[in-house]
Amino acid sequence: MAVKRNGGQGKRPPRVEATAQAGRKPGGEPSLSLERIVATAVELLDAEGIEGLKMRQLADRLGAGVMSLYWHVGNKEEVFDLALDAVFAFLDQPQTDDVEDWRKGVVRMLEDWRAIMLRHPWSASLLPRRALGANILGRLETMSEALSRAGVADADMNVAIWSLWNYVLGATVTRASFALSDADQAAGQERLSALSERYPTIERTRLLLDSDWDGTFRKGLDVLLDGLPRG
Amino acid sequence: MAVKRNGGQGKRPPRVEATAQAGRKPGGEPSLSLERIVATAVELLDAEGIEGLKMRQLADRLGAGVMSLYWHVGNKEEVFDLALDAVFAFLDQPQTDDVEDWRKGVVRMLEDWRAIMLRHPWSASLLPRRALGANILGRLETMSEALSRAGVADADMNVAIWSLWNYVLGATVTRASFALSDADQAAGQERLSALSERYPTIERTRLLLDSDWDGTFRKGLDVLLDGLPRG
DNA sequence: CATTCAATCGTACACCGTACGAGTCAATCA
DNA sequence: TGATTGACTCGTACGGTGTACGATTGAATG
Known part of the structure; x- marks a missing residue:
């Protein structure tokens, strides 16, 4: 079972740029990354709902070919898992340690x-x-x-x-x-x-x-x- | 929008049989009906889960052609709705009117x-x-x-x-x-x-x-x- | 220069829901 | 009786889906 699966190790390109600018393809499109995929998936889910998320459309919106996604993610289910966990990321936690309250x-x-x-x-x-x-x-x-x-x-x-x-x-x-x-x-x-x-x-x-x-x-x-x- | 939809009126064949025996096709298969479709869909959902329900498989299990289903149901979503409501049918309600309890x-x-x-x-x-x-x-x-x-x-x-x-x-x-x-x-x-x-x-x-x-x-x-x- | 390897992507395939229209057969009507 | 209707069945075909496979690129490394 699942011998040759590389399923999304997603190590970002070790490209060292001058600034915090992410790596770009020749065309000017920012290069693919797990973060970008997940963020775009969340956008798409917000806009189109749960069954409105299609791999082709996701790839289009990222300016990439469909199959390029599969180097990063394994399968569509994983996109769902990642998008789900992503929206529950902590933004800031003032963390009131006030025991009374x-x-x-x-x-x-x-x-x-x-x-x-x-x-x-x-x-x-x-x-x-x-x-x-x-x-x-x-x-x-x-x-x-x-x-x-x-x-x-x-x-x-x-x-x-x-x-x-x-x-x-x-x-x-x-x-x-x-x-x-x-x-x-x-x-x-x-x-x-x-x-x-x-x-x-x-x-x-x-x-x-x-x-x-x-x-x-x-x-x-x-x-x-x-x-x-x-x- | 939806002009020619006949979506599942499902009036059972007015075939008057001798006993309560349901109508049958020449082949010996019982004929299709909304009830039979929904009941089989529930079986299939129980066995295969929510994304294991395929129209073709449902039709197979009923001994019918796929498109025959669509005379009764309109679309797959409706099968879900019907199956869902079906499992919540009341079996018996002893209905304790006991106000205390x-x-x-x-x-x-x-x-x-x-x-x-x-x-x-x-x-x-x-x-x-x-x-x-x-x-x-x-x-x-x-x-x-x-x-x-x-x-x-x-x-x-x-x-x-x-x-x-x-x-x-x-x-x-x-x-x-x-x-x-x-x-x-x-x-x-x-x-x-x-x-x-x-x-x-x-x-x-x-x-x-x-x-x-x-x-x-x-x-x-x-x-x-x-x-x-x-x- | 040769090799490696992360990353991209085009093509192809199997499978899905279902539109369309033709077929069947009993009940009904002329 | 023969013609017509209408409930019902179903084969074929189409567009859209996720993704397997293999070719390709290009920077990093030997």
């Missing part, structure tokens, strides 16, 4: 998490089915540390982390999908007509219509955090 | 929900990105009614329903994905080596290793239910 820190982390997934809706639906990359694991680690400092015992850590993770993931994935399906009003209207008769409670509470996603998210999160077993 | 009923509903998604792992990752079918809406309605009877005010219903929905969805999706990625031990081992140095807290709490998914699910759910605002 552990809760504010945790909430900020989770909202940051959520904001990223909403900014890149494809990431929410990708996250569950792909491996956990370094940045994602890093965020889990940071969160674990914060909870640990806040007094959560190691024995309770799994429940705490996974409850929060599950909640954030579910909330974001749900919201992202609703943002999309609201786009096609046709189905919405059609659904609405059947609603009032067959689904009276849903209709009465306007479940599918006026959900205040951000508020709901915060309230559910508060409940979860209140219930966290702390020593 | 509302909580037991809600927990049972949610665990049923979760059990279905774990039995058909593809459904968990499909659910967020597809429209809500009749059975799914029906389950939301049933849940809303139960919560309503339990004393949750209409104003708090959205928060309650979505918190529970999000939690169940997230928990199941996470678990289903881990069940898959545990399959390839290679990545697991590789990840393990990097873990102890870079992710000490994760390593210490054995977050990715001994998670008791069912227990964690129940505990987080309890916290959520405890925090539900009731009148």
Whole structure:
């Protein structure tokens, strides 16, 4: 299995330029690199969605031939994995070590998490089915540390982390999908007509219509955090 | 847009047979029908996973030509929608109207929900990105009614329903994905080596290793239910 | 100058979903 | 009865996909 796979070692060209200018091809195009591929893939995913990412189009946008990508990445799945982990890179982490205000820190982390997934809706639906990359694991680690400092015992850590993770993931994935399906009003209207008769409670509470996603998210999160077993 | 689409009206052949025996082709194969297509699609999804479902293979398994499917279904996306909603069909609903024990009923509903998604792992990752079918809406309605009877005010219903929905969805999706990625031990081992140095807290709490998914699910759910605002 | 090797890319192939139109056969109508 | 309709089936073909394979380039190294 997979004998001759060179799958993306991606060592950047050791070309020593004068400035920080990256290596360029004769044509003036910047040369290929894992970073450029991943960054462009993220752009494309943002613009075209998850099944709008085609290898040919990605190559075009990079000014390269399709097969050139395969020296760097192995296959398309790997592009997904890399793009996914890339958007979860840490930008800056003021890292409040304030033990008293552990809760504010945790909430900020989770909202940051959520904001990223909403900014890149494809990431929410990708996250569950792909491996956990370094940045994602890093965020889990940071969160674990914060909870640990806040007094959560190691024995309770799994429940705490996974409850929060599950909640954030579910909330974001749900919201992202609703943002999309609201786009096609046709189905919405059609659904609405059947609603009032067959689904009276849903209709009465306007479940599918006026959900205040951000508020709901915060309230559910508060409940979860209140219930966290702390020593 | 879509002028000549006949997309799956699927009215079964009005062939009147002696018994409840379905119509058959000369070859002895039972004839095509929406129900048979969807049922076979579910089988195939269970067996091959979400990207293992090919129209040709589906047709083969039904003993039909590929294009015959398209008289019933419109396109492949619709097969996904139908298969998804199909697994959420109600089997039987003992429907405990016991007001005292509302909580037991809600927990049972949610665990049923979760059990279905774990039995058909593809459904968990499909659910967020597809429209809500009749059975799914029906389950939301049933849940809303139960919560309503339990004393949750209409104003708090959205928060309650979505918190529970999000939690169940997230928990199941996470678990289903881990069940898959545990399959390839290679990545697991590789990840393990990097873990102890870079992710000490994760390593210490054995977050990715001994998670008791069912227990964690129940505990987080309890916290959520405890925090539900009731009148 | 010869060799090596990272990197690029054109061509070709297998496989996918599905458009199109022709075929079948029972029910219906003239 | 014979003609017509319409539900249903299906073979062929097309455009688009990911990617295997091998040729090519060009700088670094001996």
